[in-house]
Structures are given as C-alpha cells and as structure tokens.
Amino acid sequence: xxxxxxxxxxxxxxxxxxxxxxxxxxxxxxxxxxxxxxxxxxxxxxxxxxxxxxxxxxxxxxxxxxxxxxxxxxxxxxxxxxxxxxxxxxxxxxxxxxxxxxxxxxxxxxxxxxxxxxxxxxxxxxxxxxxxxxxxxxxxxxxxxxxxxxxxxxxxxxxxxxxxxxxxxxxxxxxxxxxxxxxxxxxxxxxxxxxxxxxxxxxxxxxxxxxxxxxxxxxxxxxxxxxxxxxxxxxxxxxxxxxxxxxxxxxxxxxxxxxxxxxxxxxxxxxxxxxxxxxxxxxxxxxxxxxxxxxxxxxxxxxxxxxxxxxxxxxxxxxxxxxxxxxxxxxxxxxxxxxx
Amino acid sequence: xxxxxxxxxxxxxxxxxxxxxxxxxxxxxxxxxxxxxxxxxxxxxxxxxxxxxxxxxxxxxxxxxxxxxxxxxxxxxxxxxxxxxxxxxxxxxxxxxxxxxxxxxxxxxxxxxxxxxxxxxxxxxxxxxxxxxxxxxxxxxxxxxxxxxxxxxxxxxxxxxxxxxxxxxxxxxxxxxxxxxxxxxxxxxxxxxxxxxxxxxxxxxxxxxxxxxxxxxxxxxxxxxxxxxxxxxxxxxxxxxxxxxxxxxxxxxxxxxxxxxxxxxxxxxxxxxxxxxxxxxxxxxxxxxxxxxxxxxxxxxxxxxxxxxxxxxxxxxxxxxxxxxxxxxxxxxxxxxxxxxx
Numbered sequence: 063x064x065x066x067x068x069x070x071x072x073x074x075x076x077x078x079x080x081x082x083x084x085x086x087x088x089x090x091x092x093x094x095x096x097x098x099x100x101x102x103x104x105x106x107x108x109x110x111x112x113x114x115x116x117x118x119x120x121x122x123x124x125x126x127x128x129x130x131x132x133x134x135x136x137x138x139x140x141x142x143x144x145x146x147x148x149x150x151x152x153x154x155x156x157x158x159x160x161x162x163x164x165x166x167x168x169x170x171x172x173x174x175x176x177x178x179x180x181x182x183x184x185x186x187x188x189x190x191x192x193x194x195x196x197x198x199x200x201x202x203x204x205x206x207x208x209x210x211x212x213x214x215x216x217x218x219x220x221x222x223x224x225x226x227x228x229x230x231x232x233x234x235x236x237x238x239x240x241x242x243x244x245x246x247x248x249x250x251x252x253x254x255x256x257x258x259x260x261x262x263x264x265x266x267x268x269x270x271x272x273x274x275x276x277x278x279x280x281x282x283x284x285x286x287x288x289x290x291x292x293x294x295x296x297x298x299x300x301x302x303x304x305x306x307x308x309x310x311x312x313x314x315x316x317x318x319x320x321x322x323x324x325x326x327x328x329x330x331x332x333x334x335x336x337x338x339x340x341x342x343x344x345x346x347x348x349x350x351x352x353x354x355x356x357x358x359x360x361x362x363x364x365x366x367x368x369x370x371x372x373x374x375x376x377x378x379x380x381x382x383x384x385x386x387x388x389x390x391x392x393x394x395x396x397x398x399x400x401x402x
Numbered sequence: 403x404x405x406x407x408x409x410x411x412x413x414x415x416x417x418x419x420x421x422x423x424x425x426x427x428x429x430x431x432x433x434x435x436x437x438x439x440x441x442x443x444x445x446x447x448x449x450x451x452x453x454x455x456x457x458x459x460x461x462x463x464x465x466x467x468x469x470x471x472x473x474x475x476x477x478x479x480x481x482x483x484x485x486x487x488x489x490x491x492x493x494x495x496x497x498x499x500x501x502x503x504x505x506x507x508x509x510x511x512x513x514x515x516x517x518x519x520x521x522x523x524x525x526x527x528x529x530x531x532x533x534x535x536x537x538x539x540x541x542x543x544x545x546x547x548x549x550x551x552x553x554x555x556x557x558x559x560x561x562x563x564x565x566x567x568x569x570x571x572x573x574x575x576x577x578x579x580x581x582x583x584x585x586x587x588x589x590x591x592x593x594x595x596x597x598x599x600x601x602x603x604x605x606x607x608x609x610x611x612x613x614x615x616x617x618x619x620x621x622x623x624x625x626x627x628x629x630x631x632x633x634x635x636x637x638x639x640x641x642x643x644x645x646x647x648x649x650x651x652x653x654x655x656x657x658x659x660x661x662x663x664x665x666x667x668x669x670x671x672x673x674x675x676x677x678x679x680x681x682x683x684x685x686x687x688x689x690x691x692x693x694x695x696x697x698x699x700x701x702x703x704x705x706x707x708x709x710x711x712x713x714x715x716x717x718x719x720x721x722x723x724x725x726x727x728x729x730x731x732x733x734x735x736x737x738x739x740x741x742x743x744x
Contacts, residue, residue, distance in 0.1 A: 121646045123638075124531065153649025160647075165640040168659055170737050179658075180648045215738045231648055 066137075067094040068239050068271035069118070069156070074131035074141070076110075076117050076295075083343040087113045088295045089351075091131070092369070092377075095239065100265060100272040102282035102303075104318070105292035108339050111275045114292070115241045117141070119158055120148045135239065154184045157232035159261075161244035163224035167216040173227045174200070174212025177234055184235035199230040204260060222253035229260060236268055243275045258285055279322045283307060288375075291315050294339045294351035296367070301376040311372055311383040313358050350380070358382045412731065419723040423716075427479070430715040431472055439706035445488045462488065475712070485709030487702060494713045497698060502717060503588025504575055505687070505694035509679045511591075511610055512617030517672065520622045524629025524668075528637060529656055539626055546623035555616040555689040562612060570608050572690040580605045613690040617683055621675045628671040632664040639663075665736050673729045677722055 076088040088110045095101050103111045116122045118133045118140055133140045135156055140148065160166040168176055177199050178192035187195045193212070200208035203226040216224050225245060232240060242261055246254035262285065265272045276282050282289050282303075289306045291299040291314065299312040310316040317335045337355035340347060348354065353363045362381045371377050372386075442459035443450070450458075459465050463474060478485060484494035527539035562569040570577055575590055580602050583593035590606035636642060637660050645659045684696035695714055702710035733740045 119647050121643055149649055149651070151649070152647060158644075158647040160640060160644060162640060166644045168641045168645070168663070169739065170663055171659070179645075179650055179654060183648070183650050183654070217739050228644070231644070234648075 068097045068099070069133060069135045069273075070094040071114070071118065071133045072131055074114065074117060074133060075129045076113055076122065076126055077129050078123070078126045080125065080343070083345075085342045086295060086347065087126070087342060088117065090367075091292075091295070091297050093290045093297060093300055095271045095273055097238070097271055098265075098269045099288065100262070100274060100286045101288040101290060102274045102276060102286035103290050103292060104276060104279050104282045106277060106335075106339060108294075109292040110295040111277075111292055112243055113295075115158060115243050115273065115275060119152060119156065119241065120145075153180055153232075153237070154235045155237050156239045156241070157235070157237040158241040158243060159225070159228045159232045159245050161247035163228045163245075163248070164216060164221055166228055167224055167231075169216055172213050172215055173219070173224075173230075177212075177227070177230050180231050180234040186235060196230075196234075199234055200227070203227070203230045203233075203264070205230075220253075221249050222257060225249060225253075225257050226260065229257075229264065233264060233268065233270075237270060239271045239273070240265060241273045241275065244277070245274075246281075279318050291318065295342060296351055296379060297377075298352060298380065299376075299378045301378075305373070305376055309376075309386055311376065311378040311386070312352075312380050313356050313382075313384060314352050316384055358384070408731075408734070412727065415727055415730065416723075419727075422723065423719060426716060426719040427476070427712075428472075430712045431475060432468075434708045434711050435468060435471070437703075437706060441488055441706040441708060444706050484713040487707050487710050489702065489705040489707045494709045497710065498695065498713060498717060499588065500585075501693055501695045501698050504692060505680060505683065505696060507589045507591065508610060508613055508686075508692060508694060509617065509676065509683065511614040512621060512679060513672065513676055515614060515618035516621040516625055516675075519618070520625035521629050521668065523622075524626045525633055525656065525661060527626070527630045528633030531634070536630075539630060543623040543627050546619055546621075546626075549619065550685070551616055551620050551683070552685040552689055554619050555613065555686050558612045558616055559689065569612050570605075572609075572612065574691045574693055575609055576602070576606050577609065609690075613686050613692055616686050616689075617679055621679060624671050624675055625668065629664065629668050632667045633660060636660045636664040662736065666733060669729055669732050669736070673725055677718075677725055680718070680721065 071094065072092050074088055074091040075086070078085040078087055091110070091114055093101070093103075103114060105111050113122070113126070116126070117128055120140060120143075122128070128141050131141060135151065138147065138151065140151065140156075143151070167173065171179075174193060174196045177196035178187075181187040181192045181195050181199075182189050197208045197212045200211055205211050205223065205226055211219070211223075216227070219227070228245075240261070245261060246257055249257060258281070261272065261274075264270070272286075274282065274286055279289075286303055288300070288302050290297055291306075291312065293314050299306065299310065299315045301311075306315065307319060310319055314335075321335055335355065340351055340354060342351075348364060349367045350356070350363050353359050356363070360382050365381065367379050368381060369377055369379050370383065372383070440455075440459075442455050442462060442464055445462070446455045446458050456465075463471060466474075475485070482495065484498065486492070487494055487497065490497070523535070523539050523542070527533075527536040530536060559569070559572050563571060576582055583590060583597045583599055583602055586593050586596055591603060591610070594600070594602040594606060637656075641663075642655060642660050645655045650659070680696075683694065684700050686692065687694040687697040695717065699711055699714035701707075702714070
C-alpha cells in the first residue's frame with residue numbers, strides 16, 4: 063500500500079438542519095479505497111452510508127452541511143473544492159449509481175440521449191458522434207439491440223435494464239472511482255446477481271475502484287475485499303473482508319454477522335440486534351453511539367471514541383473490543399440462548 | 403405512434419367535444435330566455451305603449467313558443483348566422499369577428515408578458531430557496547393576487563398616461579388618427595406588419611401595452627407560483643440527483659432535466675389562466691375602452707340582448723374545447739408517457 067489510494071476520506075462530518083434540531087448524520091468518518099479495489103460500506107438504514115456517498119459527490123440535500131473532514135481524490139480535496147472544480151470531477155473521475163433505477167433516470171428523455179449528455183459534457187466525444195457512442199455504451203453494459211433501445215424511454219424498460227442504463231451513464235466517462243449505492247435494491251433476485259456481476263466485471267476491465275453501499279453484509283462479503291461497517295454516522299469497524307468475518311472485533315459487527323442468514327445454521331439461530339439507532343438530533347449523544355445498545359459497555363465508554371488499530375489493517379472504534387480468535391462464537395451462543 | 407395516428411386521435415378528441423357543444427347551445431338558450439327582463443320592452447324604450455311592445459315582440463319572434471324559437475335559433479346558427487343584436491342593430495357575427503381578435507390579442511400579449519417574467523422567476527426562486535429572488539417571487543405572487551385588475555389598470559393609466567405622458571390615452575385599440583389595418587387575422591399587430599405599416603404597428607402596440615401589462619401583473623401570480631412549486635418538486639427528484647452526480651452543467655440540469663419535467667403543471671396553469679383572462683378581462687376592457695368581447699357580452703346582458711350573450715357563451719365554449727385539445731397535444735409533446743387516447 064505504497065501507492066496513493068483512489069479516495070481517502072478523513073474526519074468527514076455532516077450535519078443536517080431540520081425543524082427538530084441539528085442531525086449529526088456523520089461524525090469523523092474515515093476510510094480509503096485503493097485503486098482498483100472494491101470496498102463495501104455496510105450498515106442499517108440510517109447509518110449514514112448514502113450520506114457519506116452524497117457528501118463525497120457534493121450532492122447533499124441543501125439542508126446538509128459538511129462540518130469537517132476531507133475526501134482526497136487524485137490530489138484534490140472534494141470537500142473544499144470549488145463548484146467548478148467539482149463539476150469537472152463529478153461524472154468524469156468519480157461516478158455514482160443509485161438504487162431504484164427507474165426513478166433515477168429522466169423519465170422524458172430517451173436513454174440514449176441521457177448517456178450522450180454525459181459523453182458530451184465530459185468531452186470524450188464530439189457532439190455529432192455522441193449518439194453512436196451512447197449506443198456503444200449500451201452494448202457494453204449488455205443491452206441487446208442497443209441501437210433500438212437507445213431511442214427508448216425509461217418507462218419502456220424493465221428495472222434491470224434501467225440499472226444497466228444507469229451503469230452506462232456512470233461509466234460513460236470511464237471514472238476512476240464508482241460509488242454504487244444499493245444498486246440492486248428494487249430489482250428482482252435473478253437480476254440482482256447479474257447487475258452485481260456486471261459492475262464487478264466493468265470495474266475490473268476499467269481498473270476502477272468501487273465503493274459498494276449495502277445493508278446486506280453477506281452480499282458485501284461476496285463482492286468486496288474490504289468492509290467498512292457504519293453505525294449511526296460512525297465507522298465502527300474497517301477490516302479486510304475475510305478478517306472481518308473470521309474475527310469481528312466490534313460488538314456491533316459481531317451482531318451484524320450473527321444477524322446474517324448465511325452464518326447461522328438455521329433460522330432459529332438468527333439473531334436480531336436489540337435496540338435501534340439513537341436519535342441523532344440528541345444533544346447528549348454518547349461518544350460511542352452504539353453504547354446504549356451494547357452488551358459489552360464499560361464505564362470507559364463515556365470517554366471520547368478511540369480508533370484502535372488491531373493487526374495490520376484492521377481498525378475498530380471501541381474501548382472494549384471482542385477478543386481475537388473465535389470471537390463470534392460467544393455472541394452466537396448468546397443469540398441461541400435468547401432464541402430458545 | 404406516427405403523425406397520422408396522432409391526427410386521428412386529435413380528430414377523435416374533437417368529435418368528443420360535439421355533445422358538449424350541443425349541450426352548451428341548449429343550456430345557454432334556456433338560460434338567456436329564463437333571464438328576467440323583457441328585451442321587447444327594453445328595445446321599445448320607456449315611452450312605448452303596450453301595443454308597440456307587443457308589436458316589437460312579434461317582430462323579434464319572441465311571442466312564439468320556446469321550442470319554435472329554439473329551432474329558429476339552431477337553423478340560423480347552422481347557416482353561420484348568430485343573429486342580430488337588438489341594442490346595436492349590428493349582426494352579432496360581425497361584432498364577434500372584430501371583437502374576439504381584440505380580446506385575443508390583448509390576452510395573448512398579456513399571457514406572453516407574464517409567462518416571460520413568471521417562468522424564469524419561478525425557476526430562479528426554486529433553485530435559490532430563501533434568497534432575495536425567492537422573496538421577490540413571493541412578494542409578486544401576493545401582490546399580483548391581491549391587486550384587482552381595475553386598480554392596477556387605473557394606477558398604470560394614472561402614472562404612465564397622466565403623470566409621465568409615456569402612454570397614449572386609454573381609448574381603445576388605436577388612436578383616432580390612425581386607420582385600422584386591413585383585417586386579415588384581426589390582430590392589429592400582425593395585420594399592420596402584414597400590410598407593411600410600421601407606424602400603425604407602433605401605434606397599436608402603444609395602445610396595447612398598458613392593458614396587457616395590467617392583465618399580465620394579475621396572471622403573473624399563478625404562473626410563477628406553479629413554476630416554483632413544480633420546479634421544487636422536480637429538483638428534489640432522483641433523476642435530478644443522477645444528473646448532478648453525472649456532472650452535467652447547471653444549465654442542463656435545471657433547464658433540460660428539471661424544467662422540462664416541471665412543465666406539465668405549468669402548461670395546465672397557463673391554459674387555466676388563459677381561459678380565465680379571456681372571459682374575465684371585462685374590467686380591463688372597461689378601463690381602457692377596449693372593444694373586446696367581454697365588455698360586449700356584459701353590455702348585452704344588461705340590455706337583455708339574447709343573441710350576443712348566447713354567441714359569447716358559445717364562442718367561449720368553442721375556445722375552451724380548442725384550448726383543452728391544445729393542452730393535451732402539448733402534454734403529448736412534452737411527456738412521452740402521456741398518450742392522447744388515455
């Protein structure tokens with residue numbers, strides 16, 4: 063890991079102003095992606111995965127404000143870049159695909175033109191050749207009969223097809239980093255695997271780094287080499303995928319693994335995580351936002367959150383991490399007892 | 403769907419309007435005849451004896467039974483004869499041909515002015531919430547709604563004619579020293595240009611500008627408000643987020659992606675405002691002595707003059723049908739999901 067990472071996020075904090083008060087949606091988020099690497103951001107709904115992506119892309123809702131941190135991509139800090147610098151980078155160096163592809167495409171513009179818009183914007187293709195280049199992009203994402211499909215509107219296509227178009231738009235300018243925000247949500251199961259394969263293959267082909275956002279830990283395990291676990295706007299654990307599944311050190315990660323169908327022998331063993339995300343509008347949020355749900359809470363947990371580096375490449379934000387070795391087992395047995 | 407298919411659908415839409423028009427003919431006929439007031443007595447004047455009134459009633463055909471009168475009316479209508487106004491003695495058809503373009507020209511120019519101001523204003527307000535332009539938009543919307551047209555009209559006349567002397571006297575479509583251009587469309591602006599008469603063009607534009615502004619100020623509000631609301635909704639949609647994430651320029655995102663999607667409700671509002679202005683600009687026509695159909699209909703109504711009132715309502719109904727068809731066609735142009743036969 064001597065080469066500079068494709069993207070390095072450090073100390074990212076985001077606040078939202080709402081009527082109910084300020085929501086501290088992200089607090090001191092750190093992670094990085096190496097060139098060509100696929101990492102996964104994993105967490106429950108509301109844990110801040112998408113907000114992280116929006117903050118990096120500069121497409122936060124107007125109510126959102128980046129209150130600190132940096133996100134360095136190719137030497138440029140995206141968070142302090144001027145709008146014009148950012149406009150050059152967005153879509154060209156860093157692209158994003160979204161969940162619900164049917165609503166993520168312009169309903170009254172043919173898909174061919176939507177791809178051509180990006181091609182023209184980023185200057186890879188002269189305006190006159192853009193329509194043909196758009197057809198080529200459709201072909202490269204595996205759409206059959208692309209020249210006819212280019213003239214179709216999103217409502218004339220299936221969800222899976224729309225997501226392929228979405229991918230074609232994102233990859234039109236051959237970015238170095240792709241953020242895929244729950245790209246398979248809203249698609250049927252058979253299509254999900256096909257779309258994930260497509261993203262992986264294209265990423266490999268283009269040598270592109272990928273940040274894969276999902277709430278599905280098992281899917282993240284299959285598709286990424288490193289997993290960043292988020293909870294209530296904190297990164298609680300960041301480890302290589304194998305290491306994370308074998309030796310989860312944060313209690314929340316262990317609970318997540320226990321709650322994932324793949325790892326449990328039967329549905330009886332499937333654990334649910336007690337409690338829910340804390341209300342992020344509270345002014346008395348504890349330093350560790352998991353502490354109120356945590357079975358391993360100690361007095362020291364009211365101290366500012368540590369970021370312990372365990373091993374070469376394994377970071378955990380916890381005062382009382384699980385012991386190494388077969389750490390998941392006691393948690394599983396606890397879950398079994400409570401289920402019995 | 404080819405152009406031919408579209409044409410067939412448009413024709414089908416038009417034929418669907420026929421029952422509505424028949425209904426309107428019947429209802430307006432019955433309503434005008436149920437109105438209080440005796441046209442024969444009005445026509446005969448205050449000094450007339452009962453005998454004279456009876457004679458006039460007979461001459462006008464008003465002593466016949468209602469069904470017979472209706473049949474006569476429909477027969478005349480089928481021949482393109484709208485009847486005679488008993489108060490002016492003029493044929494109603496002729497009056498409509500000269501007065502409808504006067505109202506249309508005024509209304510269309512007003513709508514053009516207000517759209518040219520309100521749509522950009524709404525877009526700017528939506529893209530910069532809580533900025534000064536958003537507050538300006540809100541102020542204009544409130545002011546436009548709360549100022550009655552006769553007041554804005556009089557205020558404009560007072561300032562630009564009486565105080566500043568920039569505008570000509572509010573006395574109709576053309577200054578007395580000018581001769582109206584030969585009638586082709588009935589729109590003085592277009593007819594004078596067609597006749598190559600720039601002087602008349604300027605003269606009629608000067609006459610038009612104040613009443614058109616009056617109506618424009620009034621119609622700014624609904625258009626600006628709808629544009630702003632519709633843009634706000636579209637700007638927070640998923641596909642605009644995608645467009646932003648793709649790094650498309652602000653212009654492409656706001657105009658090509660957002661505004662085109664926000665246009666449907668704006669078009670609907672434009673249609674409503676247009677039909678409302680056309681029927682309801684009587685006050686403006688009165689203030690500016692504008693020879694339009696609104697003031698014509700009101701005068702006829704006060705005089706129990708049936709023929710003009712019936713023709714006015716019928717004309718309005720036809721315009722509404724045409725307008726709604728136009729809006730449907732525009733919908734289909736803007737949004738590929740809208741189908742004309744739906």
